[in-house]
Amino acid sequence: MAIKGGQIKDTHIENLAKIVGTSAILYKKEDLLAYDCDGFTIHRHLPRAVVFPNSAEEVAKIVKYCHEYDLPFLARGAGTGLSGGAIPLNGEVIISLTKMKRLVSVDLENRRAVVEPGFINLKLTHSIADKGYYYAPDPSSQYCCTIGGNVAENAGGAHCLKYGVTTNHILGLEVVLPNGEMIEISTNGVLDPPGYDLLGILTGSEGTLGIVTKITVRILKNPEAKQTVLAYFDKVSDASQAVSDIISAGIVPAALEMMDKTAIEGVEAAAFPVGHPKDIEALLLIEVDGISAGIDEQIQEILKVCRSRNVREVKVAQDEKERERWWANRKTGFGAMGAISPDYLVQDGVIPRSKLPEVLERIRQISEKYGLRIANIFHAGDGNLHPLVLFDSRKPGETEMALAAGSECLQACADAGGSITGEHGVGIEKREEMRFIFSDEEIAAQTNIRDVFNPKNLLNAGKLFPTPGRCVEVKRNEKMK
Amino acid sequence: MLATEFLSELKAILRDSHVQVEEDVGHPLGNSGRVTVCPQSEEEISNVLMYADNHGKKVTIAGGGTKRGFGGGTEVADLLLSLAEYKGVVEHNVGDMTLTVKAGTPFQSLQEYLAEYNQTIALDPIWPEYATIGGVIAANDSGPKRFRYGSARDSVIGMRIVYPNGTIIRSGGKVVKNVAGYDMNKLFIGSMGTLGVISEVTLKLRPLPKYESLILLSFQEGKMEEIRAFAVELLDSLMEPTSLELLSPSLSERLTGNHAYTVAISFEDVESAVHYQENFVKRIQPAKTNITILPLKEARAFWKQFYTIAPNGRESGSSNEIEAALKIGVVNLDALQVIKASHILQDAMNIAVEAHGGLGHGLCQIYIKGTGEEVVAAIERLRQFVIPLGGYVIVKHLPLALRQKVEVWGEKPSYFFLLEGIKTKIDPHSTLNHGRFVGGI
Ligand SMILES: Cc1cc2nc3c(=O)[nH]c(=O)nc-3n(C[C@H](O)[C@H](O)[C@H](O)COP(=O)(O)OP(=O)(O)OC[C@H]3O[C@@H](n4cnc5c(N)ncnc54)[C@H](O)[C@@H]3O)c2cc1C
Numbered sequence A: 001m002a003i004k005g006g007q008i009k010d011t012h013i014e015n016l017a018k019i020v021g022t023s024a025i026l027y028k029k030e031d032l033l034a035y036d037c038d039g040f041t042i043h044r045h046l047p048r049a050v051v052f053p054n055s056a057e058e059v060a061k062i063v064k065y066c067h068e069y070d071l072p073f074l075a076r077g078a079g080t081g082l083s084g085g086a087i088p089l090n091g092e093v094i095i096s097l098t099k100m101k102r103l104v105s106v107d108l109e110n111r112r113a114v115v116e117p118g119f120i121n122l123k124l125t126h127s128i129a130d131k132g133y134y135y136a137p138d139p140s141s142q143y144c145c146t147i148g149g150n151v152a153e154n155a156g157g158a159h160c161l162k163y164g165v166t167t168n169h170i171l172g173l174e175v176v177l178p179n180g181e182m183i184e185i186s187t188n189g190v191l192d193p194p195g196y197d198l199l200g201i202l203t204g205s206e207g208t209l210g211i212v213t214k215i216t217v218r219i220l221k222n223p224e225a226k227q228t229v230l231a232y233f234d235k236v237s238d239a240s241q242a243v244s245d246i247i248s249a250g251i252v253p254a255a256l257e258m259m260d261k262t263a264i265e266g267v268e269a270a271a272f273p274v275g276h277p278k279d280i281e282a283l284l285l286i287e288v289d290g291i292s293a294g295i296d297e298q299i300q301e302i303l304k305v306c307r308s309r310n311v312r313e314v315k316v317a318q319d320e321k322e323r324e325r326w327w328a329n330r331k332t333g334f335g336a337m338g339a340i341s342p343d344y345l346v347q348d349g350v351i352p353r354s355k356l357p358e359v360l361e362r363i364r365q366i367s368e369k370y371g372l373r374i375a376n377i378f379h380a381g382d383g384n385l386h387p388l389v390l391f392d393s394r395k396p397g398e399t400e401m402a403l404a405a406g407s408e409c410l411q412a413c414a415d416a417g418g419s420i421t422g423e424h425g426v427g428i429e430k431r432e433e434m435r436f437i438f439s440d441e442e443i444a445a446q447t448n449i450r451d452v453f454n455p456k457n458l459l460n461a462g463k464l465f466p467t468p469g470r471c472v473e474v475k476r477n478e479k480m481k
Numbered sequence B: 001m002l003a004t005e006f007l008s009e010l011k012a013i014l015r016d017s018h019v020q021v022e023e024d025v026g027h028p029l030g031n032s033g034r035v036t037v038c039p040q041s042e043e044e045i046s047n048v049l050m051y052a053d054n055h056g057k058k059v060t061i062a063g064g065g066t067k068r069g070f071g072g073g074t075e076v077a078d079l080l081l082s083l084a085e086y087k088g089v090v091e092h093n094v095g096d097m098t099l100t101v102k103a104g105t106p107f108q109s110l111q112e113y114l115a116e117y118n119q120t121i122a123l124d125p126i127w128p129e130y131a132t133i134g135g136v137i138a139a140n141d142s143g144p145k146r147f148r149y150g151s152a153r154d155s156v157i158g159m160r161i162v163y164p165n166g167t168i169i170r171s172g173g174k175v176v177k178n179v180a181g182y183d184m185n186k187l188f189i190g191s192m193g194t195l196g197v198i199s200e201v202t203l204k205l206r207p208l209p210k211y212e213s214l215i216l217l218s219f220q221e222g223k224m225e226e227i228r229a230f231a232v233e234l235l236d237s238l239m240e241p242t243s244l245e246l247l248s249p250s251l252s253e254r255l256t257g258n259h260a261y262t263v264a265i266s267f268e269d270v271e272s273a274v275h276y277q278e279n280f281v282k283r284i285q286p287a288k289t290n291i292t293i294l295p296l297k298e299a300r301a302f303w304k305q306f307y308t309i310a311p312n313g314r315e316s317g318s319s320n321e322i323e324a325a326l327k328i329g330v331v332n333l334d335a336l337q338v339i340k341a342s343h344i345l346q347d348a349m350n351i352a353v354e355a356h357g358g359l360g361h362g363l364c365q366i367y368i369k370g371t372g373e374e375v376v377a378a379i380e381r382l383r384q385f386v387i388p389l390g391g392y393v394i395v396k397h398l399p400l401a402l403r404q405k406v407e408v409w410g411e412k413p414s415y416f417f418l419l420e421g422i423k424t425k426i427d428p429h430s431t432l433n434h435g436r437f438v439g440g441i
């Protein structure tokens, strides 16, 4: 098949097409438009081309080519990233991993699986569920995001409170380095390979150190039993206190999620309502799992804590169907904001759990200051807040206001001794906010590591780190939504 | 240059009492220094490093010194920087279950302190009385309970590191979830002090288990297929053991009096859940095995003894008999083969071997005693066995003279240039723990 659109004027595109085949490259503007942003839609930029390699060898060839001709390039999974990590700021060649989506092997006895980077997160659990196993990291986007993207972002999810985030589940990686060289680190899953922990530094590096072409992950056995509790509170402070009390009681819940009033309004207006009362200020969704003999004791303790914190109503899921309804309602929470607002901006700060009441209060003040509603849906158990700033991009100036409000929320988290991102990554969105928590020297210590892997900085340049002296103002040449 | 020539300069940085000239520097384990300095503040650590880095001095870092026999071809460096006097809790947020401590704090004392709050650091290193938290993390040590709780890389959420040029860098933070920038913590965990001095560590804590017990299941006939079948059945069940550690017959004899391959299965949970799991193990108990269940206190006593089985780098090691400790990593269930191979070596050679390995995580520890020649030969034979399995052998403890005859870290990995690149960026003059790590970096 000939390249669509007839003549190619760009010899680089011609040469890349020779590597992947003409049906596995996009270069026409109308085709590229779909790749001008990811889940962070405020910045957009067109890539030079999008290539769809079918194997690690093809990835290595493409990267070698880009390296030789100094073409900027970056990797892309499902494009669900929320911080702009896959946006081709510099007109990159996008290397889409969506064709590399094979489940390479599963070894239940040694509790590991090997997948290609384009493999969808939830598919892994589905592939092993009949044997009673699952893959623990469960971002809300798990039905569509790729494990390669999860590795790049060190993705978390509701159940990471007990089981850890992506980095705690990665045993080995095959990586194409920015010069096209391919390396394998513990792809057989042997722990603690001698040397500095490259797996640890690659995971969460937001696609700036190499392109992951194969991943060895740990898989877990399903817990014997699970119980889920839903608790409604009239005061946010009571709900926050209950969170601290549960953890202090020595319980490690599998998940401990919170939603505030605005968030509840959103999820109840969207596709998976469960009939939460409209007039409560906060709800907690709490799950414990483990050995059945120990679960009841923990549930009783949780109920006791909730009651002592003036809960209005608290109930235990009666069956798996009810439990699934509660979770569908929670996991589609971000998208649900679409039901009550034309646009929304998701933020992702982290605070020490004990600071929940004061930081939520500050977020309320920020909301008032900007006159924008802010909904909170978040992983309360590990203090990972997701303020959702609701705005209307058609109104002049509101996008900038939303960004400013989001940034101020992150400042509040940093002031409370926390961090500017718990799972969505820095990307483009939070580059400047890195200064809230790191000194210039600390940022230089990180870019020094990047220089070891990515000395020409052709791979995903301009992400993750603040540009020295760049003003915080958003727009500039980048096209608005 | 003679030690005394830079003494006065050091004394200008540190108070007199914290600079000590070593009379007897020829420690058989190596990794000592002509002058020992014990800084008492991060600023002092920084000043000492800055001085050393500017003056081409080599620095060896020591926590409790239990791992003095681990890595390194240098007998004496110019300076031995001891963290022994840089200790104590900096901040304990009980409700947040996070703890910030100075690196020289002995591990055991931290656990005792935390126990009062029903909290714990979910790590089980050897020699906890002497090992410092900084050393445990720099050496990335873990024990049998890693199966359930993971290792230092899963518990550390933040650090302060003094770079060789004296700059202080914070990595991570004080919150349990954090993806801002690169996960720099990981670089320093297991780096054996070759990149920087860890001055402060922030850890996430776990609740102290409400109850625990230990099952010792010994296989009288020692058939590996039977042990494997049992392990696979337990692993495939819904039980949640904290450890699933295979002990060699000799180690089992020392710890339990019973000379047989023994699997140490521990459970930590509320009491009812622990008993429930014990009953499950009893139900699937294979024929011709003996089962002993150690409840709470006895289980703890067992582990206490267990953590002292390794040779301790603090001791002088003056006897003629050579002691070696190896860490072997293989794919989980291959640990069975490694423990068996090391047991067989004992009979084939004139050495004593004690070994244990995690069937759920694949890390094995092998302790060998014999003459120098035999110990070195045994290490080579184990390497020949382990490399084809896709594993590695690291020599964790061996006198300096013999360390120079074996590759402590094994062959360089294919991506060695990245390791070297990282070392050169952070420590361009190779001031810290010169040559102590993989490939001599
Ligand atoms: C509705 C919704 C809910 C979400 N919920 C969560 C959540 O609960 N928890 C959470 O952590 N995240 C969440 N996210 C964010 C997002 O899904 C995750 O960051 C996910 O890991 C991104 O995967 P992806 O395949 O879409 O990657 P992309 O968006 O395509 O890429 C993300 C980054 O990874 C890099 N990358 C991708 N593949 C590779 C590779 N193979 N090698 C190297 N770099 C690569 C890209 O260059 C980019 O920088 C959510 C997103 C949405 C839209």
Ligand SMILES: Cc1cc2nc3c(=O)[nH]c(=O)nc-3n(C[C@H](O)[C@H](O)[C@H](O)COP(=O)(O)OP(=O)(O)OC[C@H]3O[C@@H](n4cnc5c(N)ncnc54)[C@H](O)[C@@H]3O)c2cc1C
Pocket (backbone or CB within 6 Å): B060, B061, B062, B063, B064, B065, B066, B067, B068, B069, B083, B103, B104, B124, B125, B126, B127, B130, B131, B132, B133, B134, B135, B136, B137, B138, B139, B140, B141, B142, B143, B192, B193, B194, B196, B197, B198, B199, B310, B311, B312, B313, B324, B325, B365, B396, B397, B433, B436
């Ligand atoms: C023979 C032997 C076997 C062992 N086996 C096991 C085992 O099976 N399982 C297990 O969990 N543990 C094991 N250990 C672990 C060990 O006892 C301790 O757990 C701990 O790792 C060492 O702490 P330390 O303070 O004594 O460190 P040291 O011996 O003083 O130092 C260890 C290393 O870390 C560096 N270092 C120390 N402090 C710092 C710092 N603050 N910053 C930067 N670098 C630093 C040192 O330079 C050195 O390279 C073993 C030790 C020995 C000697």
